[in-house]
Amino acid sequence: MQPRSRPLTQRSVEQHQTLSRPAAYSAAVDFELPPETDPRRVEIRSWLNEHPSPTGRQLAEAGYVAPHWPKPFGLAADPIHQLVIDDELRAAGVRRPNNPIGIGWAGPTLLAAGTEAQQHKYLLGLLSGEEIWCQLFSEPGSGSDLASLATRAVKDGDEWVVNGQKIWTSLGHQAKYGILIARTDPEESKQRGISYFICKMDSPGIDIRPIPEMTGGHTFNEVFMTDLRIPAANLVGEVNDGWRLAKVTLSNERVSLSAAGALWGMGPDAGDLLALVRSSGGVVDPLMRQRLVDMYMQSEILRLIRLRTVTAAIAGREPGPEASVRKVLADEHGQQIMGIAKDLAGAGGMLTDAGPLGTEVGIWHYGYLFAPALTIGGGTGDVQRNIISERVLGLPHDVDVEVGKSWSESQRSAGSSAT
Numbered sequence: 001m002q003p004r005s006r007p008l009t010q011r012s013v014e015q016h017q018t019l020s021r022p023a024a025y026s027a028a029v030d031f032e033l034p035p036e037t038d039p040r041r042v043e044i045r046s047w048l049n050e051h052p053s054p055t056g057r058q059l060a061e062a063g064y065v066a067p068h069w070p071k072p073f074g075l076a077a078d079p080i081h082q083l084v085i086d087d088e089l090r091a092a093g094v095r096r097p098n099n100p101i102g103i104g105w106a107g108p109t110l111l112a113a114g115t116e117a118q119q120h121k122y123l124l125g126l127l128s129g130e131e132i133w134c135q136l137f138s139e140p141g142s143g144s145d146l147a148s149l150a151t152r153a154v155k156d157g158d159e160w161v162v163n164g165q166k167i168w169t170s171l172g173h174q175a176k177y178g179i180l181i182a183r184t185d186p187e188e189s190k191q192r193g194i195s196y197f198i199c200k201m202d203s204p205g206i207d208i209r210p211i212p213e214m215t216g217g218h219t220f221n222e223v224f225m226t227d228l229r230i231p232a233a234n235l236v237g238e239v240n241d242g243w244r245l246a247k248v249t250l251s252n253e254r255v256s257l258s259a260a261g262a263l264w265g266m267g268p269d270a271g272d273l274l275a276l277v278r279s280s281g282g283v284v285d286p287l288m289r290q291r292l293v294d295m296y297m298q299s300e301i302l303r304l305i306r307l308r309t310v311t312a313a314i315a316g317r318e319p320g321p322e323a324s325v326r327k328v329l330a331d332e333h334g335q336q337i338m339g340i341a342k343d344l345a346g347a348g349g350m351l352t353d354a355g356p357l358g359t360e361v362g363i364w365h366y367g368y369l370f371a372p373a374l375t376i377g378g379g380t381g382d383v384q385r386n387i388i389s390e391r392v393l394g395l396p397h398d399v400d401v402e403v404g405k406s407w408s409e410s411q412r413s414a415g416s417s418a419t
């Protein structure tokens, strides 16, 4: 076990003056984590003494992977308890299993709508990281407008027969299971005729083809489904209720303080780049200095937004507008950090192995090439802004020319207008 450092305990967090801002923006940042003697800390420390290098399965069985989930899969932990567990695991150098789609999306949906049998069959394997999951949602013609998806699932006895194509399927080549949404009633409106399935990725009829990325890595895939048979027991929730379920998972975010990394919470943050600039003797170019100051201000704004979101969760309040704007700001901030780092590498930055200001390249080059994905994945920046304008600012909704039409009618009119 690594030495215990305790930088995050008894966190004193800045008090925010409410001044004359609108009420929605005025929630004060005001919480402290429980002291060293808190029984919840004592409990997890004694568990860590017994399990100094816990496996994913041990962490999952103890409820420490997703402590906010209900028992027996989690600990039904309130936000403070979640932060205490994060704090103790971090201090002990223990990392949770990495299964982002399984733990972040599939699990919460199975908890909300899965049968008991489905929950017991899948959740522990998913939490332990032993069974990786992927998400079969996007299609070549359906990304932002996901509800227009065309992959069909037709009931045949005790099975569903699926035909169609998915794209951008992260981890599809490593996953044991996928969450799949497919059209089960084309005569319903586009949102109403979709169902939600669990798909075993090594089933006959699935063809997974890699999409190489400009980073040099391979995360994405195209997934073709031809007469793929999915047992009826793998339907999640009710037939034609899949669109609602697809949205359920989006609202299930764990309370966390450690999400400052430029690449969706991972990787270096603005503080890391500033430290690197300082340790390299600083920069004299006034425009670059200005960009660094702007980056620092953005990072401070995001830090305060994160703290407010956590404060609201701890106080049992719904997240305010700050939660909606966080993704837009954080994704653009990630691109800002990576762009500055690349420019600081100078002409050498055109090569793959030059870091900022002559330092080691580390993750900077990869991060720069990955950064454009930040404002696309999980909903593009434009779509997030639409959501903010409608749900936060109360501006009118886009005119929906498909209102009152079934999915088939929309397809027919799209086809006729294309000719």
Ligand SMILES: Cc1cc2nc3c(=O)[nH]c(=O)nc-3n(C[C@H](O)[C@H](O)[C@H](O)COP(=O)(O)OP(=O)(O)OC[C@H]3O[C@@H](n4cnc5c(N)ncnc54)[C@H](O)[C@@H]3O)c2cc1C
Pocket (backbone or CB within 6 Å): 134, 135, 136, 137, 138, 139, 140, 141, 142, 143, 144, 145, 167, 168, 169, 170, 171, 373, 374, 376, 377, 378, 379, 380, 381, 382, 383, 386
């Ligand atoms: C790193 C990464 C991982 C991903 N992983 C997965 C995965 O595992 N599974 C999966 O199913 N998908 C995944 N995706 C796909 C992702 O969800 C889609 O790329 C995203 O929803 C955008 O869809 P699209 O690419 O079809 O773009 P489009 O929807 O075609 O958008 C094209 C452009 O039009 C703009 N636009 C579209 N509609 C509007 C509108 N109403 N108003 C204003 N502008 C609009 C967009 O902002 C964008 O600039 C991943 C994407 C990335 C980048």
